Amino acid sequence: MNRTINLIDLGFKDYQEVWDFQSELLQEIVNIKTENRKNQLQKSTQNHFLFVEHPHVYTLGKSGDMSNLLLNEQQLAAKGATFYKINRGGDITYHGPGQIVGYPILDLENFFTDIHKYLRLLEETIILTIAEYGLKGERSSGETGVWLDVGTPFARKICAMGIRSSRWVTMHGFALNVNVDLGYFDNIIPCGIRGKAVTSMEAELRKKIDQEQVKSKILKHFKNLFEVEEFVAKKNSNKIV
Known part of the structure; x- marks a missing residue:
């Protein structure tokens, strides 16, 4: 089992470009697995971890409801935002600068074949990361992601999650609100959940947060929880450059 992960920080990139790149990486892995089964081979598969920051974009998961987007085409354009209906689980969410x-x-x-465990460990990665900043992240029953003050009238989401898997290969992932403009969430019903707020690390701590530092903490906890052998930093490659 290959527990090394290629780490690629894409910087600031268009959503469609990165979606296509994810799809290419997933298909490469699936092709190897298919070839292994067909020809009784044991060729190892690669693992990747992409960090990225997107321009303003709203994405709707395959089970999502279009009515949770509160803007029409002209209003989206006026806000400099784009919209995509995509192939992950979950409903609608926003990505943008500062996230x-x-x-x-x-x-x-290469790790374990359990999607439920995968999602719980992704949540735990974020819970442990924000705990280093004094924030108590929690799970909310039936609502994937990381929340603050669960079970109170002040419950608010700080990290959204949505994934897709094919032949046990994952794509999509998490979006942690660090220094993001929360006003963009007013244009949707986040994750299709009415009456619950969205927050950010900046809003909670009342100061700008060093995003590179947050990334390093995410990787530290991800490595421990997933028992990763090592992260190997790779430069932007392929069509994504």
Whole structure:
């Protein structure tokens, strides 16, 4: 089992470009697995972890409801935002500047074959990360992601999650609100959940947060929880450059 992960920080990139890149990486892994089964081979598969920050964009998961987007085409354009209906689980969410988005493209057969466990460990990665800043992240029953003050009238989401998997290979992932403009969430019903607020690390701590420092903490906890052998930093490559 290959527990090394290629780490690629894409910087500030268009959503469609990165979605295409994720799809290419996933398909490469699936092709190897298919070839292994067909020819009784044991060729190892790669794992990848992408960090990225997107321009303003709203994405709707395959089970999402279009009515949770509160803007029409002209209003989207006026806000400099784009919209995509995509192939992950979950409903609608927003990505934008000041948000750390993480896309693990893992062959879970290198780690464990349990999607529920995968999601819980992604949540735990973020819970442990924000705990280093004095924030108590929690899970909310039936609502994937990381929340603050669960079970109170002040419950608010700080990290959204939505994934897709094919042949035990994952794509999409998490979006942690660090220094993001929360006003953009007013244009949607986040994750299709009415009556619950969205927050950010900046809003909670009342100061700008060093995003590179947050990324390093995310990787530290991800490595421990997933028992990663090592992260190997890779430069932007392929069509994504």
